[in-house]
Amino acid sequence: MDPDSTLVALARSGxxxxxxxxxxxxxxxxxxxxLGMLGDPRDAEDAVQETFxxxxxxxxxxxxxxxxxxWIYRIVTNRCLNLRRSRKPSQTVLWDQESGAPGPGELNEARDxxxxxxxxxxxxxPEQRATFVLRHLEGRGYEEIVEILGISLPAVKSRLHRARLELAIALSEWK
Amino acid sequence: MEMSERLPAQLQCGAQLADLLEQVSTGQTKALTPHQIECPYCTAALNRLVNSWQDIERLRAEPVQPSPELLHRVMRRIWAGLDDWQVELRGGRGMTRVSTAVLSSLAFWAAAAAPGVRQVFQAQSREVGIEGPDRPKKRRQRLVSRENLRIEIELSIHYGFSALVVAEQVRRAVIAHVLETTGLDLPEVELTIADVG
Structure with a gap:
């Protein structure tokens, strides 16, 4: 049984x-x-607020x-997908601009x-990113991702495969 | 960080980068094929993919926290949209009112504890006669008369129990619990058995 079922029923009762x-x-x-989907913590908080x-x-x-x-993952994913699809490519994202105080070389390199x-x-x-974030950053199982995204299992695996390949190629140029 | 050459989708030995990546992402880096053990291209590519994958693991382990205000922002908007309907209780000196939300919670817990009940999906207090589009949209306090109060409960029962018997036990338990806690004698408890299992 869903560990949230009692709270959900009470909440449904107002x-x-x-x-x-x-x-x-x-x-x-x-x-x-x-955050994984949108990149910007402020946009992410807005999306979370509207999701709840x-x-x-x-x-x-x-x-x-x-x-x-x-159910809640499905709502937030759909909301973020719609936002990403409507966003102009030139709009900046902040997730990759986080900067901290300079530290030892090793730390800086890890941060880089x-x-x-x-x-x-x-x-x-956006579709590849949603699948990748759910699987590899959130650790959700394939069957749950099928439910969240409302696509077939082969489609989930295919998106994930393409996403990993893109990332591996992009990351492989850094030693 | 120094730049190095991007890995190609197909290595010089003919191996597919995607296959090596599948191996790395599923933690199968120790289970090398005879070709991979011998092949310098596969070995080099696997080493680089393992490094890349460690970055993904690091990113996954990074603590992420929304601002503490997020919860308050969400709840403030929810509370602002709630009606605060109350029922007046008989008492001594001064007026005592109880929110219908309290009655809903009391009904919920009483129903959940009744024999034969598997799960309560919802329990709501309503004022008979003003539902649907006529229901006030904005948060407002208003008194509901006891005569117009109705508790609606939706639940599932365990397989093998009589629906009528369970329903009567739930009805009695809810009425008794609300009466004991608030002194309010509910005129009507409506039940929907939505599932059995």
Missing amino acids: NANAFEQLVRRHQVRVFRIA LQAWRGLPRFRSQSTFST RLRVLRRAILGLT
Whole structure:
């Protein structure tokens, strides 16, 4: 049974405190997906906020065909996909511009490598990126990704395959 | 970081980069084929892919936190959209009111504990007669009279139990629990058995 089912039922009954517990439980993972998809922490927070509000409004129609977490991941992924598709390519992304104080050479290099990786992830198509983020940054299983994205298992594997290949080629030029 | 040549999709030995990558991403780097053991192209490519994959693992392990205000922003908007309907309780000196949200929670827990109940999907207190489009949209406090109060519960029951018996037990449990906690004698408890399992 879904570990969230009692809180979901209470929230569906209009209990906002129960919904607050659900937000507390899931906000970090939902935020991580949005950040991976959008690149900008502010955009990601906006997407997470709208995701939970949409979930609250949609609770009366949510009939536990999937777990609450799968359902909420589907909402945030769709929201981010729509945002990414409508965004102009020239708009800057901040996820790869994070900078800290200069540190030892090794630390700087590790940070540089992560920056390159983030940029490469943001260079994937939105669909490839969604699949990659869910699988490799969020650790979701194939079957759950099928449910979240509403596509077939072969399509998930194919997107993932292409995404990994793109990243491997992009990253391989850095020693 | 220094630049090096990009790996091609197909290595000089004919091996596909995608196949090597599949091997690395699934943690199969120790299970090398006889060709891979001998081949310098495969060995070099595998080493570079392993390094790249470690970066992905590092990125995955990076702590990510939304701002603490996010939760408050979400909840502020939810609370602002909620109706605050209340029922007046009989009492001594001064007025005592209880929110219908409290009655919903009491009904939920009473129903969940009743024999034969598998899961409660929702329990809601409603004022009979103003539902659908006539229901006020904006948050407002208003009194609901006891006579117009209705509790609606949707639940699933365990296989093998009589739906009618479970329903009656739920109804009695909810009425008793609400009466005991608030002194309110519910006039109507409506049940929907939506599933069995």
